[in-house]
Amino acid sequence: MKTLSIHSSVGKDELLIYKERVEKIHCMLDKYAATGWIDFPIQNHQKLFDSISYIASEIKACADVLVVIGVGGSFLGARAIQEALTPYFGLPKGGIEVVYVGLNMSGAYMKEMLAYLDSKQVYVNVISKSGDTMEPALAFRVMRLYMEERYGDKAIERIIVTTDAEKGILKGIADKAGYRQFVIPDNIGGRYSVLTAVGLLPVAVAGVDISELMNGARHAATELAQSDLAFNDAYQYAVIRHILHEQGYSVELLASFEPGLSKFHEWWKQLFGESEGKNRKGLYPSTVSYSTDLHAIGQYIQDGRRIMFETLLHFNEIEGDMAVPYDMRDEDGLNYLTNRTFNEINAISKQGTALAHAEGDVPVIQIELPMLDAYHLGYLIYFFMRACAMSACLLEVNPFNQPGVEAYKQKMLQLLKGEKAAKK
Ligand code: PA5
Numbered sequence: 001m002k003t004l005s006i007h008s009s010v011g012k013d014e015l016l017i018y019k020e021r022v023e024k025i026h027c028m029l030d031k032y033a034a035t036g037w038i039d040f041p042i043q044n045h046q047k048l049f050d051s052i053s054y055i056a057s058e059i060k061a062c063a064d065v066l067v068v069i070g071v072g073g074s075f076l077g078a079r080a081i082q083e084a085l086t087p088y089f090g091l092p093k094g095g096i097e098v099v100y101v102g103l104n105m106s107g108a109y110m111k112e113m114l115a116y117l118d119s120k121q122v123y124v125n126v127i128s129k130s131g132d133t134m135e136p137a138l139a140f141r142v143m144r145l146y147m148e149e150r151y152g153d154k155a156i157e158r159i160i161v162t163t164d165a166e167k168g169i170l171k172g173i174a175d176k177a178g179y180r181q182f183v184i185p186d187n188i189g190g191r192y193s194v195l196t197a198v199g200l201l202p203v204a205v206a207g208v209d210i211s212e213l214m215n216g217a218r219h220a221a222t223e224l225a226q227s228d229l230a231f232n233d234a235y236q237y238a239v240i241r242h243i244l245h246e247q248g249y250s251v252e253l254l255a256s257f258e259p260g261l262s263k264f265h266e267w268w269k270q271l272f273g274e275s276e277g278k279n280r281k282g283l284y285p286s287t288v289s290y291s292t293d294l295h296a297i298g299q300y301i302q303d304g305r306r307i308m309f310e311t312l313l314h315f316n317e318i319e320g321d322m323a324v325p326y327d328m329r330d331e332d333g334l335n336y337l338t339n340r341t342f343n344e345i346n347a348i349s350k351q352g353t354a355l356a357h358a359e360g361d362v363p364v365i366q367i368e369l370p371m372l373d374a375y376h377l378g379y380l381i382y383f384f385m386r387a388c389a390m391s392a393c394l395l396e397v398n399p400f401n402q403p404g405v406e407a408y409k410q411k412m413l414q415l416l417k418g419e420k421a422a423k424k
Contacts, residue, residue: 001370003219003379006233008365009358010240018239018394019229025393026227026235034400036187037385041195041217041378048182049210052197055160055180056204060096063158064120066205067113067143069102070127070198071135072270072405073190074162077381078202080267081194084260084377085208095207102126102139110139114146122147125160125205127198129184131168134409140170162197189400191271192385195378209374216378224386234386237311237365242394244309244363245283251308253301254287255353257346258318258372262289268384275392275399282395291349302360309363313380314350315372318343 029035059066068075079100086092101113124147126140147155161174162182174181182197193199195217204210226232229239241252254268265287276282286308288297301308321343326335337345354364369376392399 003216003223003369003376004233004383005368006237006240006365007368008240009363010243014243015236015239016229018242021394022229022232022235022239022390023227025390029389029393032398032400034187034189034192035389036185037189037192037195038389039221040185040188041214041221041382048197049200049214052182052200052204052210056201059123059160059205060207062121063123064096065117065122066096066098066202067117067122067124068098068100068127068202069124069136069139069143070100071103071133072274073193074127074129074133074136074198075100075103075202076191076263076267076270077194077199080264081199081203081208081213081374081377081381082206083263084258084372085203085374086206088260092207095205098202098206101143102136105135105138110142114142117146122150123158123160123205125162125201126170127162127184128168128170129164129190129193129198131163131170131172134412137169160201162201191274192400194267194381212374213378216375216380217382218378219375220379220382220386224383232386234383235390237367237383238387238390238394240365241283241309241311241391245395249283249307249309249363251284251286253308253310254285254313255290255293255310256313257290257350258315259289259292260372261313262287264377265289267381271384271388272391274402274405275388276395276397278397278401278404281397282392290353291346294349294353301357301362306361309365310357311365311367312350312354314347314366314368315370315376316347316368317371319372 068078082098091097099113101110124143126136128136147158151158156178159179161170161179162184163170163174165183165186182201184193184196184198188196200210224232224234229235254265269285269287272285321341323341324334324337326338354366358364369380389399
């Protein structure tokens with residue numbers, strides 16, 4: 001069985017018109033400096049993985065909570081994997097609680113978290129490639145002082161820094177204090193870094209099997225290295241969304257039917273949004289979690305402005321399921337479902353949704369994987385990164401920079417430092 005399959009209403013002939021262009025982009029991709037993620041899963045990083053597993057075991061043995069400090073690409077991937085692969089309720093199997101801070105500047109969030117930590121043993125993993133992003137920098141200032149107050153000299157053992165090998169304020173702080181460090185490779189940008197120590201340490205602490213995750217990513221990196229569009233599913237997805245975009249659809253809705261994937265949606269949204277939204281171009285990436293959103297935004301999707309197409313993400317098997325129980329009273333009239341499980345009904349609701357939306361003139365792309373587990377999630381992450389790079393290049397924008405993010409930072413800094421220029 002294929003690891004991933006993709007279906008859409010775009011015909012093969014229409015797709016293959018892009019064959020040569022895709023091949024050309026494929027061969028030119030490494031002209032960009034930030035493509036270290038492409039071969040990372042197929043290179044030998046065993047020493048790094050061993051060191052991540054070793055420190056993760058130490059954290060699990062000595063702490064109740066790992067506080068991850070990071071924003072954007074420095075936390076979204078880890079939180080996506082954690083939420084997708086750990087239980088909905090209670091502590092993860094084989095892991096400990098992982099919480100995130102530095103992803104916002106809410107004083108209430110920060111204060112509540114510190115109070116929450118007071119009754120727990122804590123480790124901190126601060127992640128920032130540049131080392132000077134305001135949100136995580138502020139959170140780290142708070143957490144560092146908190147750890148020093150609680151653990152004194154021993155705080156140094158409980159703070160792990162993931163940052164650049166050479167530059168940045170955080171690197172300087174880490175060297176001076178003697179914190180243990182993981183390196184974010186220079187040639188891997190934030191939103192493409194989830195399969196490095198950036199994502200791997202937090203999820204290993206949460207109990208995720210990182211070797212399975214990387215096995216899946218490795219499989220994808222091998223399969224999707226194929227330059228021929230006819231055999232490369234990631235490139236096919238990129239071309240299909242490009243064709244739909246050219247037809248006038250300006251929004252892509254990523255939809256799935258498993259609530260544990262809602263944070264994965266956030267990771268996907270950032271990947272495509274920051275990679276493509278440049279020079280007044282790019283599909284607007286939006287996401288929905290079904291069934292919940294069928295009863296919220298479903299009306300608009302079915303019947304509102306025809307500006308969107310939908311990408312349905314589906315895992316055929318989900319660990320954990322239950323049958324609809326028999327009730328002899330049948331007052332709710334649901335006994336006809338008693339030979340079905342919830343996951344079966346969920347899968348049928350997906351089919352129904354795809355049919356209804358297609359009938360309502362919402363083009364539907366379906367991406368299917370056999371099972372929601374570490375292996376297939378690793379595959380899917382790599383799949384989307386490959387597709388995203390190709391898709392941005394088809395739009396003729398650089399997939400690996402984010403100049404627009406600087407605009408708000410500059411205004412904010414001017415305002416914080418009282419400069420009048422920001423007020424005009
Ligand atoms: O994709 C990106 O590069 C960004 O989203 C960054 O990850 C984000 O801005 C955080 O940057 P840093 O890791 O430098 O703190």
